[in-house]
Amino acid sequence: MRSLLTRPAPEVGPAILGCVLSTTIDGETTAVVITEVEAYTSDDPASHSFRGRTTRNASMFGMPGTLYVYRSYGIHWCMNVTTSPEGEASALLLRAGTPIAGREVMVRRRGRGDHLADGPGKLTQALGVTGDLDGADVLDDHGPVRLEPGRALAWETTPRIGISRAVDEHWRFVATGEVSSPGPAPEGR
DNA sequence: GAGCCGATATTCT
DNA sequence: GAATATCGGCTCC
Numbered sequence: 662m663r664s665l666l667t668r669p670a671p672e673v674g675p676a677i678l679g680c681v682l683s684t685t686i687d688g689e690t691t692a693v694v695i696t697e698v699e700a701y702t703s704d705d706p707a708s709h710s711f712r713g714r715t716t717r718n719a720s721m722f723g724m725p726g727t728l729y730v731y732r733s734y735g736i737h738w739c740m741n742v743t744t745s746p747e748g749e750a751s752a753l754l755l756r757a758g759t760p761i762a763g764r765e766v767m768v769r770r771r772g773r774g775d776h777l778a779d780g781p782g783k784l785t786q787a788l789g790v791t792g793d794l795d796g797a798d799v800l801d802d803h804g805p806v807r808l809e810p811g812r813a814l815a816w817e818t819t820p821r822i823g824i825s826r827a828v829d830e831h832w833r834f835v836a837t838g839e840v841s842s843p844g845p846a847p848e849g850r
Numbered sequence: 851g852a853g854c855c856g857a858t859a860t861t862c863t
Numbered sequence: 864g865a866a867t868a869t870c871g872g873c874t875c876c
Contacts, residue, residue, distance in 0.1 A: 699868070701868080707868075708868085709861090709868080712861095712862080715861080717860070717861075731860085731868085732858090732859055732860065733859095733867075733868065733869055733870095734857080734858070734859080734867060734868095734869050734870080735857070735858030735859035735860075735867090735869095736857065736858050736859080736869070736870075737858095737869050737870065739868060739869080741868090754868055756868085776870095776871095780869070780870070781868070781869070781870095782869050782870060783869090783870075786870095821868075822868070822869095823867075823868050823869070824867085824868060825866090825867090
C-alpha cells in the first residue's frame with residue numbers, strides 16, 4: 662500500500678477509488694468506500710503547496726500516506742492523503758465516499774440521515790476527522806485513520822472543483838456505477 | 851432540481 | 864482587504 666502511494670497523485674487517484682477509509686474516534690469506528698478524489702501535485706498552481714512549505718501544509722511534504730487536514734472556507738475540514746516520496750508535495754483530496762460501517766455514528770455527527778459523505782466537508786464530518794488528525798499515518802493499522810485496499814471501481818475523470826488555476830487538468834476521479842457493499846443501502850447522489 | 855447567498859478561518863497580496 | 868480544494872437553507876421553477 663505504501664508503494665502504491667509513492668507515485669504522483671494523478672496516477673494514484675484511480676487506484677484509491679474503491680479503497681476503504683475507516684476512522685476510530687473516541688472509540689467509535691466508521692468506514693466508507695472512497696468514490697471521489699482530486700489530485701494535486703507539487704508544481705500545480707491550484708495546490709496549497711505551490712508556494713512552498715508553510716505551517717498549514719507541512720503534512721503535504723511528509724511521507725506517502727500522511728494525512729493532511731486543513732480548514733476550508735473557515736468552516737469545514739477537508740482531508741488529503743499525501744502521495745509521492747517524502748519532500749514532494751503531491752496529495753489526493755478525498756471528496757466523497759459511501760458509508761459501509763458506523764452509519765448511526767455518522768448520522769449523529771451530521772445531524773441528518775441523508776447526504777452523509779457526498780462532499781469533502783461532509784466526509785470529514787461523518788468520519789469525525791478534524792485538524793487534530795493532521796499528520797497522522799493512514800497506513801498505521803492502529804492509528805485513528807486507516808486506508809485499506811478494496812474493490813477496483815470503474816471511474817471517469819472530470820475537471821476539478823472550486824479552483825481558479827490549472828482548470829484544464831482533469832484530475833478529479835469519480836467512481837461510476839454501483840458500489841457493492843454489505844450493510845444498509847448506500848445513499849444516492 | 852437548479853441557482854443564489856451567508857457563514858467563517860487562514861493565507862496571501 | 865480579498866480569495867478560498869464548501870455546505871445548507873432558501874427561493875423559484
